[in-house]
Amino acid sequence: MKHFVTAAVFTYPHEIAILRHLLQDAGLQFYFENETMLTVVPMYTQALGGIKLKVHVNDLDTVKLILDEFERGNNLKIV
Template sequence: MEEFVTAAVFSYPHEITILKHLLEEAGIRFVFRNETMASVAPMYSFALGGIRLMVHPNDLDTVKQILNNFENNSSLTIV
């Protein structure tokens, strides 16, 4: 995991629910750093710098494309 890089940062655990599925479906290796702490104590998320999506550098372009599609596709948003 030391070679993984931050692809995105989120504030709340509910923001990553659908994204996890999309990344798994694409076969991307990923980890969400600080996810557990943000789930247990949501206000700690800000103090820890948010929930960080960590991916391998080789997958970064694909992940950026998935994130872009996710943000622009209104049918996938969580309200």
């Protein structure tokens, strides 16, 4: 895990539901740090710094493209 970097930070577990599938479909190496803890105790989000999307350094550019496309052209906004 030492070659993984933070690509994005999310506040709540529901924000990563669709993104997880997009990253898996792309075949990327990733994990969400603090996901389990914030699912159990959501009020710890500020104390833990949110849910961090960690990706392999080699996949960072691809993940940024996926994140940009997801934010820009997505009709499935989670509110």
